[in-house]
Amino acid sequence: MKCFNCGATLKNTDYCSQCGADVKLYRKMIQLSNAYYNKGLEKAKVRDLSGAAGVLRQSLKINKKNTDARNLLGLVYFELGEVVEALTQWIISRSFQGEKNLADYYIEEIQNNPARLETINTTIRKYNQSLLYCEQGSFDLAVIQLKKVLSMNMNLIKAHQLLALLYMKNENYGRARAELKRVLAIDRTNTCALRYMQELDEATGKHAPQEEEKQNKEVIAYTSGNETIIQPVGVKDNSGLLSVINVIIGLAIGAAVMWFLVMPAQQQRTNEELNQAVADYSEQLDSRTAALETLQSEMSSLESRTQEAEEASSQAAEQLSDYESLLNAYALYTQDDAAGALEALQQIDRESLGDNAGTLYDTIFADVGTQAVDDLYATGYAAYESGDYETAINDLSRCYELDNTRANALYFLARAYHRSGDTENARIYYQRVIDEQPGTRWATDAAGLLAGL
Known part of the structure; x- marks a missing residue:
């Protein structure tokens, strides 16, 4: 631990041996910040990412120069799909500790991969577009856009939550529950996901009793010996004839459903899969094209910088030679060698x-x-x-x-x-x-x- 006043290494005393500053409170602040960091590390290990982020932010409020806590907070943000927030934390960490800092490795891993950077930018742009679709009431377009976002960044918590919310609005509760489960698999204590899950449970719980009550109004049940017989209201017991008629009608309906619904649905599903494959391929092609353009731009920039550096080096060498000649001339001048x-x-x-x-x-x-x-x-x-x-x-x-x-x-x-x-x-x-x-x-x-x- 370093003294906040002079930077000397502190010993186990309440005063700095170098400058005499009172470091009792400062030592407690550093210890408390480290305790919060350790707690955040424990939460991150069990994928309590929201809890870990809150504890680590508290650690940084006490000691903003705690680079270990800041680097871990960046990793938590990265795991939550918030790449921009993660980069922000790592850059701040590097400004506090310029050497032997893991933040340098994290930043280089992202910046040295232009294709990944382009994917991140595309993800952010598409997510913002989906928000705009939601504001305009185009919920179907928003769902399509969010699916593309999640195909590129499966850990983007906000996209999962918004997609689950749209599914809940359309009463597609099964898919909404699946999206929320994906969120909780990444962040087990995500408050927003847990609240949506509770609302989803309440919504599905309200529909079941109404359906049961409706069915109860349409049928009556009575016991005959050891058997319980359920019979529609107002229908006489013509079981023999009705059974034959029902079998015939069922076969006819089954054939009709097969011909008019199942086959077109199967064909439509096949077409949708082909269209999705084409869309995915187009998306990959656009991403690779953007990555290639980025690499070409960087290459041109590097060539320009290299040329400028060579010109500057040449000018500096010429100027250095002129100064050496001037010093030589001055030496000869002082020796009366005109x-x-x-x-x-x-x-x-x-x-x-x-x-x-x-x-x-x-x-x-x-x-x-x-x-x-x-x-x-x-x-x-x-x-x-x-x-x-x-x-x-x-x-x-x-x-x-x-x-x-x-x-x-x-x-x-x-x-x-x-x-x-x-x-x-x-x-x-x-x-x-x-x-x-x-x-x-x-x-x-x-x-x-x-x-x-």
């Missing part, structure tokens, strides 16, 4: 940076731009003079890329290629000096050197 810092800045997408990072980028770029160009020219020219043409080519090309007004950098870059023996690149860069720096002495010298190649 050229290296400028090269690192050129690898960064300025638009992807935030406000603070953008400000740092602008500050470094403003300081190292001109200095880097001067340093690259100086190191490139020095390498050219010393005969290190590879270094000269590298530094002078970077210098001209940063500042294309440096005609001397482009000229000595062409000279470095020339002296290194790369005449092909030398021609290219002599021609660039002539084209990009016309009217300068560098262009004039480049033209002469190009003509001599």
